[in-house]
Amino acid sequence: MPLQTEPDVRAEPDVVELGRGGRTARLAAAAVVLVLLLAGSAWGDDSEFPFGPFRMYSTRADPNTPVVSTRVIGVTAAGEEVRLSGGEVGLRRAEFEGQLPRLVDDPALLGLVAQSYEERHPSGPDLVRVEVVQRRFELVDGQQTGAFSDDVLVSYDLAAGS
Known part of the structure; x- marks a missing residue:
């Protein structure tokens, strides 16, 4: 004699097949996604992700192009440099580099970077100016030559913003 009786309800519901309209809609959606992926792979860029490739992974840089x-x-007033990048102001490098166009358009935003530094380092030296500097390292066949150049991309005098 069984301990339990068979339930009247099936454990698996009946399979409902997708209608012709549903199949057509799903195939059309899949075709649109595939076209976007193919077009993005051929002509896309980072800003079109996920339909465009990340260029840093999908391309190769010329080994003779500067880094x-x-x-x-x-x-400081004495002309000494104080590092503000590398997390000193609460921004990671990639976050900061993503904001470069805004900083070039509105250098006063560098005043916020100085303010953040002062809040995080109250006993640090007083700053009179903030600069974004790009250093170009020369390469030959992918190896550093030892030559480099510094260019100030944008600068902001803190006295001007006070």
Whole structure:
């Protein structure tokens, strides 16, 4: 004699087949996504992600092209440089580099970077200017030559913003 009786309800519901309209809609949606992926792969860029490839992974740089390193520095009244990049102001490098066009358009935003530095380092030196400097390292066949150049991309005098 069984301990339990068979339930009247099936454990698996009946399979409902997708209608012709549903199949057509799903195939059309899949075709649109595939076209976007193919077009993005051929002509897309980082800003079209996920339909465009990340260029840093999908392309190769010329081994004789200079490598650019961006840094942010504060300058004291004595002319000494204080590093403001590398998390010193609460922004990671990629976050900061993503904001470069805004900083070039509105250098006063560098005043906020100085303010953040002062809040995080109250006993640090007083800054009179903030600069975004790009250093270009020269390469030959992918190897550093030792030559480099510094270009100030944008600068902001803190006295002007007070």
